Amino acid sequence: GQSLEQPSEVTAVEGAIVQINCTYQTSGFYGLSWYQQHDGGAPTFLSYNALDGLEETGRFSSFLSRSDSYGYLLLQELQMKDSASYFCALWGVGGKLIFGQGTELSVKP
Amino acid sequence: DAGVIQSPRHEVTEMGQEVTLRCKPISGHNSLFWYRQTMMRGLELLIYFNNNVPIDDSGMPEDRFSAKMPNASFSTLKIQPSEPRDSAVYFCASSLESGYNSPLHFGNGTRLTVT
Numbered sequence: 001g002q003s004l005e006q007p008s009e010v011t012a013v014e015g016a017i018v019q020i021n022c023t024y025q026t027s028g029f030y031g032l033s034w035y036q037q038h039d040g041g042a043p044t045f046l047s048y049n050a051l052d053g054l055e056e057t058g059r060f061s062s063f064l065s066r067s068d069s070y071g072y073l074l075l076q077e078l079q080m081k082d083s084a085s086y087f088c089a090l091w092g093v094g095g096k097l098i099f100g101q102g103t104e105l106s107v108k109p
Numbered sequence: 110d111a112g113v114i115q116s117p118r119h120e121v122t123e124m125g126q127e128v129t130l131r132c133k134p135i136s137g138h139n140s141l142f143w144y145r146q147t148m149m150r151g152l153e154l155l156i157y158f159n160n161n162v163p164i165d166d167s168g169m170p171e172d173r174f175s176a177k178m179p180n181a182s183f184s185t186l187k188i189q190p191s192e193p194r195d196s197a198v199y200f201c202a203s204s205l206e207s208g209y210n211s212p213l214h215f216g217n218g219t220r221l222t223v224t
Binding site: 040043044101102 | 142146151152164165198200212214215218
């Protein structure tokens with residue numbers, strides 16, 4: 001099976017940089033994705049890492065290390081609107097996308 | 110692009126009743142996923158379809174749950190009979206392709222309350 005672990009909560013101040021970590025256990029996977037969810041609404045796609053290394057999309061970057069079974073989402077220049085839940089998710093063999101429990105990010109002024 | 114459309118947005122029903130949740134995926138998308146979200150269990154994959162065919166239903170909790178996709182533009186998730194522990198937000202999502210690099214587009218969910 002597959003399992004993912006992420007911190008339940010992270011707090012940061014506006015303008016700062018925050019890193020949300022994700023560790024996983026799996027027998028095989030294609031890549032690691034990140035999704036954002038505001039107030040229980042529809043999750044929205046942020047990024048995808050198929051290969052090791054850093055992927056950058058504006059203020060957000062995502063990193064994957066297959067050898068360490070580890071990834072992270074990096075949010076820079078934090079804004080109040082970034083307060084949300086962030087989920088890492090594994091694309092497993094067979095086409096299943098399995099989500100972690102989510103990290104609730106609170107951005108303080 | 111209207112996005113993934115789910116109905117109803119909210120459903121309140123009594124234990125033992127049948128519940129049917131509906132989903133219209135984005136036109137042209139050929140993969141469809143049903144997820145359930147609760148505080149305790151997070152986002153759980155229930156079942157997913159590729160080209161209207163169920164590929165993996167190992168996440169369906171019990172025989173009380175069933176899902177169908179009669180055509181490319183419509184899917185249903187049925188719970189019969191419903192129980193209070195089924196209370197959750199049910200999300201439908203679609204993607205352009207079946208596979209690892211195709212982002213999922215989620216609907217706004219159906220909040221189900223079973224009393």
